[in-house]
Amino acid sequence: MAAVQLKEAQDRFVAVWGQMGSAWGISRTMAEVHALLYITGEPLCTDDIMERLQISRGNASMSMRALLDWGIVERVHRRGDRKEYFKAEADVWAMFRAIVRERMKREVDPLRAQLYEIRDQTGERAGREQSADLGAHNKRLDDLLRFFQALEGVSNSFVSPAGRGLQAAAKILGYIGGAPGIGGLGKESDDTKEAG
Amino acid sequence: MAAVQLKEAQDRFVAVWGQMGSAWGISRTMAEVHALLYITGEPLCTDDIMERLQISRGNASMSMRALLDWGIVERVHRRGDRKEYFKAEADVWAMFRAIVRERMKREVDPLRAQLYEIRDQTGERAGREQSADLGAHNKRLDDLLRFFQALEGVSNSFVSPAGRGLQAAAKILGYIGGAPGIGGLGKESDDTKEAG
DNA sequence: CGGAAGTTTCAGAAACGATTGAAACTCGCC
DNA sequence: GGCGAGTTTCAATCGTTTCTGAAACTTCCG
Incomplete structure (x- = not known):
């Protein structure tokens, strides 16, 4: 079934991108978070990321902040939802x-x-x-x-x-x-x- | 006296270069060894490096090998001397x-x-x-x-x-x-x- | 061949950076 | 002001990478 195949491909991408990150002096997790946002293409919230990547809230939060500082991820707000969502630069x-x-x-x-x-x-x-x-x-x-x-x-x-x-x-x-x-x-x- | 001044400048360069190395995913020591060879400009042997950088023989040897692999340092032999000397690419x-x-x-x-x-x-x-x-x-x-x-x-x-x-x-x-x-x-x- | 000089390897120790989790904080709303 | 949802911070812990030092190896020479 296609959804599973897609998820596997995404996971693989996340792993590869994370590995690359650490070879270039970027924390692996930060690169993984970015990879996830980039490859899914849609805005995700902290909890989505924690769950998908199996990392702690603190870590997810720190990584998100760093990505925002780098300017390659932006905040997204959804009306009627208090949570913040994040979305990777697509270009x-x-x-x-x-x-x-x-x-x-x-x-x-x-x-x-x-x-x-x-x-x-x-x-x-x-x-x-x-x-x-x-x-x-x-x-x-x-x-x-x-x-x-x-x-x-x-x-x-x-x-x-x-x-x-x-x-x-x-x-x-x-x-x-x-x-x-x-x-x-x-x-x-x-x-x-x-x-x- | 000028020799002291020179040595200080060299040490400072070594420190700065080593720091940069670690920001780019290169081991600090390896970058320092390279810095030392580059800034002194003359061929040095393992013992010179050990002493000047205060590192172990093993570490000096590993770092030298890595630099050779990268092709930015080369072996130099001196006639009548069994030791190997190393010299950084000057360009x-x-x-x-x-x-x-x-x-x-x-x-x-x-x-x-x-x-x-x-x-x-x-x-x-x-x-x-x-x-x-x-x-x-x-x-x-x-x-x-x-x-x-x-x-x-x-x-x-x-x-x-x-x-x-x-x-x-x-x-x-x-x-x-x-x-x-x-x-x-x-x-x-x-x-x-x-x-x- | 034996030994001295030099080099490489590698298991364990130390240092460093990453990660967690819980507490502190912020914000909007009643 | 007080509450609940969400976010940030940070000391403690954990895991990785780097470094050491001693042993093994290689090479050269008499």
């Missing part, structure tokens, strides 16, 4: 833009700031000579800083409001660099806002 | 290409494979009708698969031998999307191969 590209934006903000930007500080710590004191060692050290830091600057640039043009840029670039680069199509997946879908 | 872009290549291979490719399987599990049985729910489920999986296909494409063109492509693109996109230069860092350096 995959919007979702990854949000993730990139957040990780840059939380991890890469502070890292850059720290690297600057370290660089300053051994910076040239106006015109004073420095040892070859210090020079090489500074050059290595500068190389890294330049790389992160480039990364920041790429990320901005992906993330920004008009940020369809990289999406287009990805398509082009995708065809240059890789296989020209997923066999059997058929046409591009434009209706990414299906559940909006 | 930042080459380093990140290696990282992207490995993470795609280890994490994204298997993920894609699993998503395909899940998709097959609920695929259209030749011409048979399916419920709206199943259709929507399949569409969501397809969206994800298409995204990862695009990602694969971008990554390939970044990683491939002629993979300077994205590096150039990054530069262009960087200027479109972000601030046009790091104040005080001066000219682009072309001598990324400093340590051969």
Whole structure:
């Protein structure tokens, strides 16, 4: 019977997505909650999630809050129902833009700031000579800083409001660099806002 | 005295880099070992690393092996010395290409494979009708698969031998999307191969 | 072949992050 | 204000991952 088959596929997706999450420094549960919301497509409440994922209320609540902070899940209210429901961003590209934006903000930007500080710590004191060692050290830091600057640039043009840029670039680069199509997946879908 | 200042800056870099590593799912020590090799620029042996990082021999050995597997550190032999020395890839872009290549291979490719399987599990049985729910489920999986296909494409063109492509693109996109230069860092350096 | 120098492995210990569950809190309503 | 439905917080616990240290192994040399 089809409902069972669907549920199994969903569970499998949840497991896979959760595993991926933990490989990328995201708590497994948080990724699982997101997976569940994404794959079911419909708004779920805390109790739905607790039951389906067999996790505690506290954990479900924390994970939901985190997902809201990341901007890839939103609150939904139903008239005549006091409970809050949650629904995942349905547009995959919007979702990854949000993730990139957040990780840059939380991890890469502070890292850059720290690297600057370290660089300053051994910076040239106006015109004073420095040892070859210090020079090489500074050059290595500068190389890294330049790389992160480039990364920041790429990320901005992906993330920004008009940020369809990289999406287009990805398509082009995708065809240059890789296989020209997923066999059997058929046409591009434009209706990414299906559940909006 | 300059040597102390340098050592402090190095230590700080090691700490920062290690912290970043753990945020991205890499063991802290492994990132620290890499940081140390990168920032000192010279080949170090296991004992050097043990002492400087205050870690056990076993841990140092494991971390070194992992870094070799990732292809961002290489063995160096010194004539008349039986010990093995290790040296980090000095070209930042080459380093990140290696990282992207490995993470795609280890994490994204298997993920894609699993998503395909899940998709097959609920695929259209030749011409048979399916419920709206199943259709929507399949569409969501397809969206994800298409995204990862695009990602694969971008990554390939970044990683491939002629993979300077994205590096150039990054530069262009960087200027479109972000601030046009790091104040005080001066000219682009072309001598990324400093340590051969 | 025996031994010294160096490297790798691995079982157990320690450290760390995730998870629970119950108490505290908030909010809307009577 | 007091109640009930729902949500959040947090100290304690649990589970995983990482790290250690000692033993096993490998390699080179006389």
